Amino acid sequence: MGAAFWRFWSVEVATETGLGLAVIALQTMVLLDLGGGATEVGWLSSARFLPYVVLGLVVGAVVEGCGGAR
Numbered sequence: 001m002g003a004a005f006w007r008f009w010s011v012e013v014a015t016e017t018g019l020g021l022a023v024i025a026l027q028t029m030v031l032l033d034l035g036g037g038a039t040e041v042g043w044l045s046s047a048r049f050l051p052y053v054v055l056g057l058v059v060g061a062v063v064e065g066c067g068g069a070r
Contacts, residue, residue, distance in 0.1 A: 023048070 023045075030036040030044055 027041050027044060030040055034040075036044075
């Protein structure tokens, strides 16, 4: 595997590690600083996937309306 792959891989590892730590930090902040409980952390976790659901439905409707699935 070439140097380009290892550069790409190292950037991906750094990005995913940072995102994972950010999620943990945000959930910890909700629990400790904002006085939230398990319900609020659950809402926060589910809100991470809300854009995928909403955009998936909208884009699916647009593609279907444009005749994308013939």
